[in-house]
Amino acid sequence: xxxxxxxxxxxxxxxxxxxxxxxxxxxxxxxxxxxxxxxxxxxxxxxxxxxxxxxxxxxxxxxxxxxxxxxxxxxxxxxxxxxxxxxxxxxxxxxxxxxxxxxxxxxxxxxxxxxxxxxxxxxxxxxxxxxxxxxxxxxxxxxxxxxxxxxxxxxxxxxxxxxxxxxxxxxxxxxxxxxxxxxxxxxxxxxxxxxxxxxxxxxxxxxxxxxxxxxxxxxxxxxxxxxxxxxxxxxxxxxxxxxx
Amino acid sequence: xxxxxxxxxxxxxxxxxxxxxxxxxxxxxxxxxxxxxxxxxxxxxxxxxxxxxxxxxxxxxxxxxxxxxxxxxxxxxxxxxxxxxxxxxxxxxxxxxxxxxxxxxxxxxxxxxxxxxxxxxxxxxxxxxxxxxxxxxxxxxxxxxxxxxxxxxxxxxxxxxxxxxxxxxxxxxxxxxxxxxxxxxxxxxxxxxxxxxxxxxxxxxxxxxxxxxxxxxxxxxxxxxxxxxxxxxxxxxxxxxxxx
Numbered sequence: 001x002x003x004x005x006x007x008x009x010x011x012x013x014x015x016x017x018x019x020x021x022x023x024x025x026x027x028x029x030x031x032x033x034x035x036x037x038x039x040x041x042x043x044x045x046x047x048x049x050x051x052x053x054x055x056x057x058x059x060x061x062x063x064x065x066x067x068x069x070x071x072x073x074x075x076x077x078x079x080x081x082x083x084x085x086x087x088x089x090x091x092x093x094x095x096x097x098x099x100x101x102x103x104x105x106x107x108x109x110x111x112x113x114x115x116x117x118x119x120x121x122x123x124x125x126x127x128x129x130x131x132x133x134x135x136x137x138x139x140x141x142x143x144x145x146x147x148x149x150x151x152x153x154x155x156x157x158x159x160x161x162x163x164x165x166x167x168x169x170x171x172x173x174x175x176x177x178x179x180x181x182x183x184x185x186x187x188x189x190x191x192x193x194x195x196x197x198x199x200x201x202x203x204x205x206x207x208x209x210x211x212x213x214x215x216x217x218x219x220x221x222x223x224x225x226x227x228x229x230x231x232x233x234x235x236x237x238x239x240x241x242x243x244x
Numbered sequence: 245x246x247x248x249x250x251x252x253x254x255x256x257x258x259x260x261x262x263x264x265x266x267x268x269x270x271x272x273x274x275x276x277x278x279x280x281x282x283x284x285x286x287x288x289x290x291x292x293x294x295x296x297x298x299x300x301x302x303x304x305x306x307x308x309x310x311x312x313x314x315x316x317x318x319x320x321x322x323x324x325x326x327x328x329x330x331x332x333x334x335x336x337x338x339x340x341x342x343x344x345x346x347x348x349x350x351x352x353x354x355x356x357x358x359x360x361x362x363x364x365x366x367x368x369x370x371x372x373x374x375x376x377x378x379x380x381x382x383x384x385x386x387x388x389x390x391x392x393x394x395x396x397x398x399x400x401x402x403x404x405x406x407x408x409x410x411x412x413x414x415x416x417x418x419x420x421x422x423x424x425x426x427x428x429x430x431x432x433x434x435x436x437x438x439x440x441x442x443x444x445x446x447x448x449x450x451x452x453x454x455x456x457x458x459x460x461x462x463x464x465x466x467x468x469x470x471x472x473x474x475x476x477x478x479x480x481x482x483x484x485x486x487x488x
Contacts, residue, residue, distance in 0.1 A: 014265070019357065021260035058485070082357075084364045090372030090485045097477035107480070109365035113263065113326075113355045120328045121353035128334030130393055132376035132402060141487040149374055149400045156396040157389075158376060233341035236351070241302070241334045243385040 003069035005105050007089045009082040009112020010041055014198035017113045025076050025110060033065040034078035034088070042078060056139070058091035066095060066102045082114035086135045086163050116161035119194030119222040122204050124236035126192060126224045129243060131159035136166070136173055143173065147180050154184035159239055160225040165217040174223075175214040181225060182210065190226040190237055193217055206237055247313040249349050251333045253326040253356020254285055258442035261357045269320050269354060277309040278322035278332070286322060300383070302335035310339060310346045326358035330379045330407050360405035363438030363466040366448050368480035370436060370468050373487060375403035380410070380417055387417065391424050398428035403483055404469040409461040418467075419458040425469060426453065434470040434481055437461055450481055 006025045011017035026032065031049045032042050039052040051068075053061050062077070069075045079087035089109050096102055120127045132153050138146060153160050160181075166174040181189075187210040195203040195218070205216060209225060217223055230239045250269045255261035270276065275293045276286050283296040295312075297305050306321070313319045323331035333353050340346055364371045376397050382390060397404050404425075410418040425433075431454040439447040439462070449460060453469060461467055474483045 011263070016265035016268070017263050017355070019255070019261050019263060021258070024260070082361050084361060084369040084371050086372070089369035090482050093368055093477045093480050093482035094484060096480065097475070103478045109368065111261070111357045111361040111365040113357060114361060117326050117328060117355040117358060121355040124337055124353065125328045125333035127328050128330070130376070130378045132374070134374045140485045145487055149402070152396045152400040156393045158393070231341070233337045234347045236337050236340065238334050238337035240338060241384045243389055
């Protein structure tokens with residue numbers, strides 16, 4: 001019997017943002033594999049085995065999911081947001097490339113609402129013009145590359161969505177990112193801190209980048225730095241469609 | 245009586261990718277306003293008025309929606325994908341800023357699965373590392389700015405999602421974009437053409453950028469140019485999480 005491996009995004013937090021496609025995959029699953037807080041978002045039921053694991057265990061988790069699927073189980077690997085954006089899909093394909101014995105597995109990737117889209121919707125439309133997304137975690141890339149990308153993104157006048165801005169283990173990176181953006185001429189840009197978006201703990205703040213403080217962000221925050229034209233309409237913040 | 249204006253994303257095409265939040269807003273609406281092919285995706289029912297309009301009518305459409313909401317109607321403005329990504333949300337806020345009489349309206353933005361996420365999921369995980377999204381339409385910005393952004397995005401080694409790559413009215417832009425990316429050293433990069441993703445007409449092609457031809461894209465295509473590390477694992481294409 002051949003099992004199947006589905007890599008699914010649970011959206012940013014609110015169950016009303018889980019797509020019917022993902023809900024159907026969860027309803028059909030025998031096993032759900034993922035980082036503990038994401039697995040906790042899946043309702044327990046008879047016949048469903050929940051496999052929760054710690055952060056930074058992505059490759060072990062991917063291999064576990066593949067072993068289960070190869071044994072004939074219907075496995076869903078869950079991520080928050082979209083599984084393809086700084087989440088489990090890349091880890092699964094890395095594992096697949098290194099593991100010829102699993103190349104025959106049936107795999108599907110089911111997209112979801114990634115955090116920056118939910119954060120943008122709460123603030124208005126700050127991603128309504130060209131934009132980029134940068135993961136500020138330097139676990140898997142050198143900090144120098146992050147700084148280079150921030151500078152080039154500022155020069156390109158992209159709106160900039162920052163994922164994983166700050167963790168307890170590396171509190172200094174986000175402070176440095178704000179300095180790099182100031183040096184790159186972004187002090188006036190409207191900057192949105194969206195914390196725990198679409199959850200009961202949601203909190204949205206917006207202020208000019210020059211007034212942003214590192215402590216405004218944690219690992220549950222998405223930061224969106226507007227482009228040079230980003231502006232307010234009443235309580236809303238948006239990027240005009242037109243650029244000159 | 246005060247109405248409400250909801251700006252909602254219908255996802256890339258498949259009804260199974262419409263969030264329950266958006267489905268509930270549509271079920272509660274008295275009026276749906278949008279570009280004709282998107283309004284056609286909303287099921288007709290008694291008590292629901294469908295207002296379909298032509299492309300490039302974004303500001304007229306936004307004003308119509310606001311007039312209806314101000315008259316007490318429950319209006320949903322629909323976009324394909326996510327309403328905040330090259331879609332109606334920015335047009336609504338532009339109209340709001342210019343129209344003090346509507347500042348009191350109750351407005352909500354409901355996110356959706358934007359086309360690049362669905363395209364990426366079908367291909368694998370090409371957006372699993374830092375990336376950017378560029379709208380290739382030059383209706384609202386000069387072509388020189390598009391070229392500048394393409395060059396800087398290549399230099400930053402972002403994966404690059406290109407929206408609206410090609411239309412009948414400007415067939416030459418996408419050809420030029422491919423040339424710019426070749427000049428910027430991206431000839432070897434794996435490039436994905438995702439046509440009508442999640443619809444019955446879906447078609448996915450991937451090849452090195454040097455072999456990409458302009459005719460492979462139309463307005464229903466999302467193009468994703470991988471970063472320099474993007475690779476294949478069997479039939480899948482992904483960006484490794486690690487960068488050096």
